[in-house]
Amino acid sequence: MESTKKLELKQLLLEKQKQEPAHPVREKILQMSSEVVDSNPYSRLMALKRMGIVDNYEKIRDFTVAVVGIGGVGSVTAEMLTRCGIGKLLLFDYDKVELANMNRLFFQPHQAGLSKVEAAANTLTFINPDVTVETYNYNITTVDNFQDFINGISSHGSLSGGPVDLVLSCVDNFEARMAINSACNELNLCWFESGVSENAVSGHIQFIMPGETACFACAPPLVVASNIDEKTLKKDGVCAASLPTTMGIVAGFLVQNTLKYLLGFGQVSYYLGYNALTDFFPTMHLRPNPACDDSFCQQRQDEVKARPPKEQESGRDTSFDDKEVTHEDNEWGICLVDETDPSELEVDKNLGQGLVAGVKAAYSIPSSAAPEVDTNQVDTSGVSLDDLMAQMKAM
Amino acid sequence: MVDEATKKSLTCIPVLKTKAGPRDKDLWVQRLKEEYQALIQYVQNNKGADNDWFRLESNKEGTRWFGKCWYIHNLLKYEFDIEFDIPVTYPATAPEIALPELDGKTAKMYRGGKICLTDHFKPLWARNVPKFGIAHAMALGLGPWLAVEIPDMIEKGVISYKEKTEG
Numbered sequence: 001m002e003s004t005k006k007l008e009l010k011q012l013l014l015e016k017q018k019q020e021p022a023h024p025v026r027e028k029i030l031q032m033s034s035e036v037v038d039s040n041p042y043s044r045l046m047a048l049k050r051m052g053i054v055d056n057y058e059k060i061r062d063f064t065v066a067v068v069g070i071g072g073v074g075s076v077t078a079e080m081l082t083r084c085g086i087g088k089l090l091l092f093d094y095d096k097v098e099l100a101n102m103n104r105l106f107f108q109p110h111q112a113g114l115s116k117v118e119a120a121a122n123t124l125t126f127i128n129p130d131v132t133v134e135t136y137n138y139n140i141t142t143v144d145n146f147q148d149f150i151n152g153i154s155s156h157g158s159l160s161g162g163p164v165d166l167v168l169s170c171v172d173n174f175e176a177r178m179a180i181n182s183a184c185n186e187l188n189l190c191w192f193e194s195g196v197s198e199n200a201v202s203g204h205i206q207f208i209m210p211g212e213t214a215c216f217a218c219a220p221p222l223v224v225a226s227n228i229d230e231k232t233l234k235k236d237g238v239c240a241a242s243l244p245t246t247m248g249i250v251a252g253f254l255v256q257n258t259l260k261y262l263l264g265f266g267q268v269s270y271y272l273g274y275n276a277l278t279d280f281f282p283t284m285h286l287r288p289n290p291a292c293d294d295s296f297c298q299q300r301q302d303e304v305k306a307r308p309p310k311e312q313e314s315g316r317d318t319s320f321d322d323k324e325v326t327h328e329d330n331e332w333g334i335c336l337v338d339e340t341d342p343s344e345l346e347v348d349k350n351l352g353q354g355l356v357a358g359v360k361a362a363y364s365i366p367s368s369a370a371p372e373v374d375t376n377q378v379d380t381s382g383v384s385l386d387d388l389m390a391q392m393k394a395m
Numbered sequence: 396m397v398d399e400a401t402k403k404s405l406t407c408i409p410v411l412k413t414k415a416g417p418r419d420k421d422l423w424v425q426r427l428k429e430e431y432q433a434l435i436q437y438v439q440n441n442k443g444a445d446n447d448w449f450r451l452e453s454n455k456e457g458t459r460w461f462g463k464c465w466y467i468h469n470l471l472k473y474e475f476d477i478e479f480d481i482p483v484t485y486p487a488t489a490p491e492i493a494l495p496e497l498d499g500k501t502a503k504m505y506r507g508g509k510i511c512l513t514d515h516f517k518p519l520w521a522r523n524v525p526k527f528g529i530a531h532a533m534a535l536g537l538g539p540w541l542a543v544e545i546p547d548m549i550e551k552g553v554i555s556y557k558e559k560t561e562g
């Protein structure tokens with residue numbers, strides 16, 4: 001298993017620098033300064049402090065974020081966090097860079113053939129050598145890799161020696177999302193799920209705090225309705241389309257909410273959808289399903305219920321309240337938060353899950369209360385696995 | 396929806412009982428027995444219907460599966476290797492069946508040669524957890540995929556017939 005290829009890269013870069021002195025290489029910076037000079041890459045970020053938006057911007061260097069899936073959304077996400085000066089990034093992906101990826105941002109044609117995590121670590125370290133980057137080049141959904149994934153994001157993963165501060169799911173498939181969901185429920189880690197639809201014209205992010213919000217297994221996957229008649233949607237001959245625009249927008253939403261969560265400013269969105277065809281952005285808050293199939297989700301829900309009421313829904317800070325944030329002396333009377341037409345936000349009662357209009361479940365699952373009699377059921381009494389394996393092999 | 400032939404072969408596969416994934420130790424062994432039993436029944440059904448089209452086996456943990464499938468087109472038999480891992484979230488999520496040698500030859504595939512399933516597959520699978528197993532994934536996923544994609548690929552000339560020594 002290939003993992004933790006730490007920064008031999010930096011060494012390589014330094015050597016490269018000696019050979020090619022014409023290319024300037026950004027040196028490490030020990031402390032973030034707010035001094036506004038050409039040579040300070042952090043001056044505009046530290047200005048957020050002076051403007052009173054963020055109290056403690058330099059704290060960003062203490063945080064460790066795991067990015068799972070380094071594709072069209074994940075690579076841009078990792079780049080944004082790198083430019084923001086995040087402390088440490090853990091990158092997970094098993095894919096290689098292909099020329100077919102060049103309709104997306106971040107990767108370049110000369111990187112074709114490299115593993116995505118390796119190519120990304122290279123670029124990211126070059127952009128900002130202050131960020132520690134660890135790469136994990138494997139598929140997290142298989143049994144052995146999943147255990148390594150759990151170890152990587154929990155015990156020793158972060159700069160502080162504890163679990164990572166946040167997991168960002170930027171994967172493109174249901175299996176990997178469910179794997180991240182079970183890991184985070186088990187470890188009690190907060191994470192953001194993100195996604196872009198296969199027709200490339202909608203996307204979403206979803207913040208999941210185990211036990212406090214709906215987990216990814218609490219309900220069938222949610223989709224932002226694109227208002228395209230399914231019958232007219234031609235899927236013959238292709239699996240998926242993609243646009244750098246939609247992916248970039250979703251990555252932007254994801255990192256914006258990551259910064260708000262980590263640095264404790266503004267309001268973190270629990271669910272933020274994006275319909276590219278109508279520029280519609282539904283938001284909502286989903287409660288966990290008490291009958292969730294994931295036993296760790298249920299366990300986390302019980303823990304939340306057992307907590308004193310004040311602590312509930314606390315998160316890292318108090319900015320999760322559904323309060324309306326309006327600017328104090330807002331002379332134009334602009335409401336900064338809720339720009340969605342209230343009529344569009346009316347909850348669709350038929351959905352019964354508190355889903356906001358414009359978002360629907362990808363499919364429905366009948367309640368397990370209705371018992372079905374299966375006449376044709378396996379009966380394994382009295383047979384051993386070895387016998388069955390042998391029988392299958394002999395066929 | 397699902398075509399009649401698929402529906403029929405699906406209903407003849409016994410359904411599974413144990414909801415367990417590869418991280419569930421003893422329960423997984425029980426599930427694995429059920430998987431094998433359903434697969435054996437399905438292959439027998441296929442043979443009986445003169446439509447024998449795949450073989451599968453697994454490592455001893457039952458986490459990695461491999462085998463062959465074949466498709467008859469104009470009296471010629473086209474054969475392909477199958478492989479897939481059982482995801483940790485199985486059976487809540489279906490296995491992603493792959494035909495690695497066809498990777499890059501058709502757009503109806505994801506990276507690594509994983510077949511691109513119809514929109515019907517996932518809802519149907521989700522509604523039938525834990526009753527559907529590998530045999531159902533083959534009948535509902537790979538079977539219909541081969542029937543559509545292989546003739547198309549032969550016609551386009553991206554795959555050609557290879558003489559096989561063994562029958």
Ligand SMILES: [Zn+2]
Pocket residue numbers: 214215216217218288289292293294297298
């Ligand atoms: Zn849940």
